Amino acid sequence: MSTLIYQQFTDYIRNETPVALATIIEGPGVGAKLLVARVDGVEKVIGSLGHPELDRVVARDTAGELEAGRTGVRHYGPEGQATPEDLIDTPTVVVFIESFSPAPQMWIFGAVDFTAALGRVAKVLGYRVTVCDAREIFATKRRFPMADEVMVTWPTPMFEKRGNTLGPRDAVCILTHDPKFDVPAVQGALSTSVGYIGVMGSRKTHNKRLERLAEVGVNSPEQLSRLMSPIGLDLGGRTPEETAIAICAEIIARRTGHLATSLKNTDGAIHS
């Protein structure tokens, strides 16, 4: 077999193109592959599972799984039969469909020591990290080598230009403490569908910030309930690294909807 599919597959993953790989794992044609990528909103299909109708049906289902970001196993007949009645008395083709979505994003506002620690932990978790600060001498790639991108800009243009790329899997962490910067950053983040918005500061800073946000019209309970402020789980740590863990732990717990407590103190299945 040629290495064309693998090459295409790795190219798509590396340039952050959403791609899904369908492989026959049992039945006739085991090992055959179909690759479905979404390039500029258009689906592109490469490879074959050995029958045109099977290819058509699996490509359709794979595109659906890719859209939903799902990975799993599906059963077909050798000619693409997909309904249970059609699968009686015919060998079953078992197909594993694996979706590869681009890495989730974390935007960190404020080029401070906490930013470097948070960037490192976020990279461990697989985020694409963007550090953003308006001060040119602080926002440098040298200070944040772990960041995929360091932007010297104010929050508002950043959100205007790229806010529409943020979704439920992504996170915005505002570590500036500076009202000039954090109020527009909060406003910008609230205008997106980003899944997590954390804002750093003491309870005093938080209360003052709420006043300033109210002055610019950010005061509805729905808006304010999206803000995780003060940022992070209460782990009791103090260092930038410990704070970074507390922030990332909060992001995970918000995503899963779990109460962040020790498993020792809870019952039931751990992975549900």
Add this chain to the structure above:
Amino acid sequence: MREILNDIDRWRSDGKKVAVARVVKIEGSGPRDPGAAMAVNEDGEVAGSVSGGCVEGAVVSEALAIIGENAPGRMVTFGYSDDEAFAVGLTCGGIIRLYIEQLDW
């Protein structure tokens, strides 16, 4: 699989044969979700993981056998409740189904 691509590419550019094991299904409690992947080269070097360390040794043996026999891909199941399962199980009691194949595509 994303995290093991660099190792795979390095091995392949060195002319090594490579097999890849992917978790396709988990029943009950399992440490890694479907899609977790591990690559093994013909020298037995490993990248990535498919469990919490419970079955990796057996996966290496199976991957090396597939490379050695130049065999097509196959399903392998690990777990206590399967009679045909290999002699290793998952400490968490779940069942893990893997698809292992040569990277010849």
